[in-house]
Amino acid sequence: MLESKEITKAFGSKTAVDHISLSLEKGHVYAMLGPNGSGKTTWMKMAAGLIKPTSGQMLFEGQPVNIDSRRKIAYMSTEPFFYAWMTVKDVGAYYADFFDDFSWDGYHAMLRQMELEESMKTKTLSSGMMAKLKIAVTMARDAKIYMLDEPFNGIDLLARDNIRRCILEHADENKVLLLSSHLVEEMEAIADKAVFIHQGKLMEVDDLEEMRVERGASMADRYREIYGHTEE
Amino acid sequence: MQFNPSLPIWTQVLEALEIDIVTGKRQPGEKLPGGRELALQFSINPNTAARVYQELEKKGLCSTRRGMGTYVTEDTARIFALREEIAGQAVCQFLDTMELLGISRHEAAQWLLKKED
Numbered sequence: 371m372l373e374s375k376e377i378t379k380a381f382g383s384k385t386a387v388d389h390i391s392l393s394l395e396k397g398h399v400y401a402m403l404g405p406n407g408s409g410k411t412t413w414m415k416m417a418a419g420l421i422k423p424t425s426g427q428m429l430f431e432g433q434p435v436n437i438d439s440r441r442k443i444a445y446m447s448t449e450p451f452f453y454a455w456m457t458v459k460d461v462g463a464y465y466a467d468f469f470d471d472f473s474w475d476g477y478h479a480m481l482r483q484m485e486l487e488e489s490m491k492t493k494t495l496s497s498g499m500m501a502k503l504k505i506a507v508t509m510a511r512d513a514k515i516y517m518l519d520e521p522f523n524g525i526d527l528l529a530r531d532n533i534r535r536c537i538l539e540h541a542d543e544n545k546v547l548l549l550s551s552h553l554v555e556e557m558e559a560i561a562d563k564a565v566f567i568h569q570g571k572l573m574e575v576d577d578l579e580e581m582r583v584e585r586g587a588s589m590a591d592r593y594r595e596i597y598g599h600t601e602e
Numbered sequence: 603m604q605f606n607p608s609l610p611i612w613t614q615v616l617e618a619l620e621i622d623i624v625t626g627k628r629q630p631g632e633k634l635p636g637g638r639e640l641a642l643q644f645s646i647n648p649n650t651a652a653r654v655y656q657e658l659e660k661k662g663l664c665s666t667r668r669g670m671g672t673y674v675t676e677d678t679a680r681i682f683a684l685r686e687e688i689a690g691q692a693v694c695q696f697l698d699t700m701e702l703l704g705i706s707r708h709e710a711a712q713w714l715l716k717k718e719d
Contacts, residue, residue, distance in 0.1 A: 399647055534645050541641075541648050558607040562647040579610050579650060588607030 371396045371546050372417055372443075372515055377426035379412050386412040388570035389426065394515075397543040401561035402550040403593055409570040410550045411448065414517050417548075418445035430515070441470065444513035446504055448520050452492045458503060459488035465507050477510035483532055497524040502533070509536055515546045522553045534560050554590045564589050566596050603644055612653040615644050619654065623663060623674055624685040634664060634672045 373393040379386045387409040394400055402410050415421045416428050419435040430439035452461050458481065466472040481488065484502040495503065501524050509516065521537070522530055530553075538560055541547050548565075549557055558578070566573040573596055581587050587595070605614050622628040634655075635643060641651040655672055658664045662680050666672045675681065700710040 397649070531645070535642060538641055538645065538648070542638075543648075555607065559605055559611050559644075559646045559650070562649045579612060579653070582608060582610040586608050591608060 371431060373429045374413065374416070375427045375429065377413070377416060377423045377428055379409075379416060379421065380424045385570050387416070387423075390567070390570070390572045392565065392572055392575070394546045394548060396514075396546055398563050399537070399541050399547040399549065399561045400563045400565055401554070401557040401589060402548055402565045402567065403554065403589070404567035404573075405597055406552075408567045410567055411519055412570075413567070414445060414519055414548070414550065415447070417515075417517060418443055420445070442514040443517065444469075444508050444511040444515065445517045446508040446519060446521065448523070450500065450504075452503075454493040456492045457488065458486055458490045458492065461492065461503060461507050462488075462510070465510065469511050471512040473510050473512055476512070477506060480506035480509060480536060483536060484529070498526055498529055501525050502529060505533055505536060509540055514544070515548070516540060517548045517550075519550050520552070521549060522551050522556045530556055554593055558589050561589070564592065566592070568597065611646055611650050612657065615640075615646060615650070615654045616657050618644075619658060620663065620684060620688065623681060624688060628674050630674055630676045630678055630681065632674045634674060636671060 371394060374390050376389045376391055377387055378389050390409070390413060392413075402413075404410050412421070416423050417435065419437070419440045428435045430443065433439065435443070452464070456464065462472070462474065462477045466474065484506050486499060486503055486506065490499075492500065492503070501521070505518065505521055508518065518537070521533055525533060534556070537547060537549070541560075549561065551557055562578055564576045564578055566576075576589075576592065578589055581589075581592060603614075603618060605611050619628070619634075628634065634640070637651045637655060638648055640646075640654065641648040644651070655664065655666070659666060659672075661684075662677065663675050663684065664672050665675060697707065697710060700707075700713070705713070
């Protein structure tokens with residue numbers, strides 16, 4: 371459904387993404403892993419059509435990502451993107467303006483689940499509440515692909531359960547979910563595939579249950595094997 | 603439910619359901635949650651949940667009626683056999699540990715009998 375072919379992005383002399391060929395198939399929840407600066411966010415931004423590759427291609431259903439594909443790809447970045455004057459309701463309206471697939475019903479249901487009120491002002495929200503709001507508004511879209519960059523950051527233990535539930539409610543056989551997080555343990559049971567990236571390069575893609583059966587290794591175990599001796 | 607992430611998640615959920623079935627928490631003929639609902643209840647990937655039902659069915663512990671859902675088997679003999687299977691596994695585990703400690707089977711049996719709750 372979403373495929374990058376030899377995709378590369380350089381910022382000046384630094385190559386953030388280095389010839390990554392990766393195909394994400396519908397019906398799976400992918401965990402994208404790698405140390406800071408390994409290129410995960412850059413790859414996602416190219417998939418979301420927010421930045422252009424230096425070379426190579428990003429294809430959505432066989433076509434290069436463009437304005438049309440942006441309508442079917444929901445992306446949550448790590449940066450805050452709301453104006454301080456906005457209420458939670460305004461954030462919904464802002465999204466509804468941008469995206470035809472935005473569902474108010476879905477948004478309201480998720481706000482309830484996340485214990486957020488429409489009247490709350492975004493500038494008064496704690497970092498955890500802000501993180502929950504970002505997820506609620508992103509997942510309120512009826513997209514084909516959901517990409518969440520660091521969905522568990524700054525979120526307490528109980529709220530993480532809510533977020534996992536929200537993610538699982540959107541996982542079905544016709545969709546692709548891609549999560550990137552440093553909180554590897556949070557994704558062990560909800561993801562079924564792991565994508566390991568290191569210094570802009572794709573290391574491997576694993577089926578998690580297969581890896582557990584064959585090697586008795588968790589995603590965190592594999593993470594340590596891959597990065598443990600390469601980190602400076 | 604807390605999982606051991608180094609072991610397959612599907613086997614851990616399968617074991618939890620088996621315990622529910624042998625203890626009667628889930629009765630013979632009772633409808634089981636759908637695959638999506640199971641995924642939400644255990645907070646697991648939907649493909650993992652589907653695998654749980656495949657394996658449960660393969661073991662003869664549930665049956666899927668087309669368009670109706672998945673039900674616990676009504677074959678009580680099968681459920682009784684499962685109970686023995688689980689008990690057998692628990693004994694093996696116990697004996698393995700005792701063997702590791704150099705405790706004979708006879709001695710191990712004494713341990714069981716004298717153990718107070």
